Amino acid sequence: MMDEVLKQITPTEAETREMKEVCQALIGLVGSEMSRLGFDVQVAVYGSVSRDTWLTHEKDIDLFVKFPAKYSKKELEDAVTLVGEKILTGLEKRFAEHPYVRGIFSGHPVEIVPCYRVEDAKDRISAVDRTPFHDRFVRDNLGGRHGDVRLLKQFLRGIGCYGAEARVEGFSGYLSELLVIRYGSFEAVLKAASEWKRPASIDLLGDGDGARFPGDPLIVIDPTDPQRNVASALSLQNFSLFTFAAKQFLKSPKESFFFPKKRVHSKDVLAGLLRRRGTEIIQVSFQTPSVIDDILYSQLKKAVKLFEQMLVKSGFTILNSGSSAGENTVLAFELEHRVLPNARLHFGPHVNSKNELDFVEKHRESKKALGRPFIRGERWAVFVKRETPDAADFFKQFISSKKLKKKGVPSYIAASIEAGFEIAIGESVFENNREFYTQFLDPKFPWENSDV
């Protein structure tokens, strides 16, 4: 079965040949354009293509332009922009820690990444300066286990854990390569993972200090830079998921781990699930902010957490929450009840404290009080009227109030919501985003999706 999988994900000879030709052409073009602009640079392709660990459908090329340290970041940016405009179609400028350009060349998505040429990864000026060193380490140590890396990457992709970006919070290609180097084979990686206890620590050269990364579930010291945890992007959730998937695969290997089926319930099925649960869904949707995915997804996670805390603080019980970003972005919250009673128990100061009379007088006069202040144990308490007992109203009021950024909503989400949003409740939320809601209301592991 694994051979069958490998056949599907390994580039053919023809594909490999074509990829090499495209890379050479690209290196030649970029190199001569850089010279023409007067820059003294080296041009090379790094990443999975150069390491021969790319998957057949991954046609992306990462082209690095290595500048001497004498140039400023601005000069690097301007140079790759000029060259990108000349050579690539559909050019986009991207800004991570470092600017780079992205476009299409001969049918391949290409990133032209400027970096500094350093002697040692530890001397890096920018994070991307490490990449050439990663390349060398993998080439020197992988020893022909390219197939194992491909299987591991496809396995991770299948279970939804492939990629260090904020959308995924999973395993990068480089991390997959290091795991194969460390354990020796795809199956040896799964076997090790199925026994990992948090934190699992891997230090190939023995020069790192795992204690530097408190809270990280997996610590893999970068052999080119002991200051760095290659697995720092991995979430606890995906760490857990991977260890369980590994165990399940070893017990009964199936192709569905590598090639899961999509699962999208109809609106009726989703409505039926919701009715059976007897819970309430409240959804806010708005236009997806135009910002790179890494920022978008990390802000979405923060926004969901913030809104959840705010709902909980106001007395609602949240069972589940999540977000989905496509054309529109939705944040979804599953509540025990949409409507709370009018009466809310409000605790005040201790009896016999300095400000007790303020509290008592205030609530005796107040129109919001449902009854008089009373003593419970040694605290003052009073039942007050809830302004907005309906979660939908409450949520709407909160996000209509503007100043969302001040309230802790991440900037791009705040701006987008302030430009316009919709609150939806109940079954109407299933008009769109049905794939998201399928997993939200009826979770299955991807490899189980082929089951009835």
Next chain:
Amino acid sequence: MMDEVLKQITPTEAETREMKEVCQALIGLVGSEMSRLGFDVQVAVYGSVSRDTWLTHEKDIDLFVKFPAKYSKKELEDAVTLVGEKILTGLEKRFAEHPYVRGIFSGHPVEIVPCYRVEDAKDRISAVDRTPFHDRFVRDNLGGRHGDVRLLKQFLRGIGCYGAEARVEGFSGYLSELLVIRYGSFEAVLKAASEWKRPASIDLLGDGDGARFPGDPLIVIDPTDPQRNVASALSLQNFSLFTFAAKQFLKSPKESFFFPKKRVHSKDVLAGLLRRRGTEIIQVSFQTPSVIDDILYSQLKKAVKLFEQMLVKSGFTILNSGSSAGENTVLAFELEHRVLPNARLHFGPHVNSKNELDFVEKHRESKKALGRPFIRGERWAVFVKRETPDAADFFKQFISSKKLKKKGVPSYIAASIEAGFEIAIGESVFENNREFYTQFLDPKFPWENSDV
């Protein structure tokens, strides 16, 4: 105003004379009956009557029969029972730490309490052996401030804090006397109390150790026995209430502190209050167990707490709870919602723990699961179907299941419920116990009851 109050609560000369005559007659009769039975005893009246701190409507007489230590408890009990049967009408036998008898003599409720004659309160065999020493201490130290004691007692009665019994959890008569002795007058007691910080500690002879009574809000070392806190029965709630009432009285003294009005809303008013709150009331009622009040009320408090914990553990949110014992006993709980959703979030073991597969397999097969087990962070979780989402059904099922005592329900309550109970919800609970529900839904301090 205080003179007016004092006039209403101080026994008239005629009343005092009558009381003395009754006491003397009683002492004579009991003494000669004891002699006739061959017992070598002393007979005396102690308590507020002997100390001249009784209130005009308190006609109770506490008659003590002091036996030498050579007699067994059984002999004491038999002796006072025989004598009680001869002298009192409507005899009841009561059992506290110590048996005693209760009946009527010449229109006065009388308790005949057997105790041991000891040289020092510290040598007591039974708790009641202390009483003669209390009497002597108060007589020796009160110095004519009987009116102050009477005012304090009536004040405590008015605000609902008079009595050390489990029903009240307040201040005993002896404690009131000690407070007047310590501070000098009724108003000085209130002044001191309005400044008390928990724990407030009073040690008249300076021979006690307040640290022996952790958690007690008020510590008053018994001058006849430094091992004992005279205020040990006082609840935190009543400690707090008294300090606040004291402060309010000093600010604006009113007769309503001493003589509060009863307050009972009509069924319609109560129903209106409940609707306005938007909450749910659930009530269980059963026949009041025939057991002395101290045991009844302490068991009621425990039962309410236990049922409340059980409801909370099952996902219900409790805003208020209480109990009332008359002909029937009711336990009442005010909930945010009566019905929870079908779906209940159930957390399981950690991912990659030994028993994770048991959990996953169990819930995959289970008909109770609403969807598959999933991973949340590093824990397994699954939504399961709630068997009884309605609090009324849930509660009914719990208390129908018998074995209540095994589940922690105090013995007399458990037995009474098992003999038959009723669950009521919503406005129907206002058919009875309207005074209780008036305070439950619309709390006011007793001294405010004359306000509109």
